[in-house]
Amino acid sequence: MAFQLIINVLLAVLWMFMNADMSVGSFITGYLIGLLAVYLLRNFLPGRFYVKRLYLIIKLVFIFIIELVKANIDVVKIVISPKIDIHPGFYAYPNDLEEDWEVALLSSLITLTPGTVVVAISDDYSVIYIHGLDMDDADEEIATIKSAFENVIKEVAKP
Amino acid sequence: MIGFLNIIVIICIIVFALSMLGMVYRVIKGPTLHDRVITLDAFGVTLMGMMSLVSIVLDTTYLLSVIMLIGMIGFIGTVGFAKFLEKGVIIENDRDNNS
């Protein structure tokens, strides 16, 4: 991804020099034409076409903000109700991500949605232990986290 | 329009102040030390929000630079406390283990 970005910026600078016009509009025109050139030559450069990865990262940020607001409303319902009747619990969540930074990103996302806090990670980074605020059964919580977060992170991390 | 917004800002400042009073109750009462550290972290974050509202009332933008610094200091205090409660030292050297 970095290599394609450097080539794109170099083509934009080349366009600016050829037209002898050092303004922001000329840079943007050169950037768009460089984007077209990188798209046509994407099979010969290493990695996937980088616009798709940027789009997936933006989609991850939006998914995350919507999950945050939805789950905060659950915490509001628990805190306001006149009698608190919750059953918290610790459960283990086995994941199958490969790199270290993906596990760190997944832990941060799990901790920031209300209702779950990551308490410990096993030594080979494969099992994540989570404390849930109000749960009945461990399997449905695991399925929720898997479908919402882990698939999107795997899509972002594919080279 | 601006008069209406000033009334809303004053109501929000009152709500923030009452939240801070509620958190002080938990700082005094909390049975373990971890309760107090959690509540002081939330207290610092609430202080950041209150400072931005005060900067609307005082009609200046100089206070907005301080907000980020208070957030950083609060975060470092929380992390240092948590490390100390778990291990007994904040930064470990290898000399401690070998001697």
Add this chain to the structure above:
Amino acid sequence: MIEIIIVSIATLLLIGGAFFTAIAAIGVIRLPDTYTRLHAASKSSTLGVGMTLLGVFTYFAYFHAEIDSQLLLAIIFLFVSSPVGAHMIARSAFHSDVEPYKLTILNELKRDETGSEIETEESVRLKIERSKDKELDD
């Protein structure tokens, strides 16, 4: 016309921020256990103050024509740093043997670390109740 839109957006953001901060304070007072108080204090307060800072940003951008990007940096820093702090406190509380709430259902972490059993008394009681309900349905 556009002034009415901007004032209503800023009002909604400020009132939402104050509401979530009040929920964080009420949660810290009412909830019964250290781990559950950690949920309320670190997450609801982050969202509440984030919304408040966004409201202040739109106010200053329209009425005083100053785009103050330090507020946006403060929001991004808050979203990155508060889950790290919450996780470290939870881990240190677990390794210092702070008692979880007595109605806790599972404790797989304790099983994996010390080899003790996973079924607590409350989960056994719930299982007995649920099997009685199933017998009544049949």
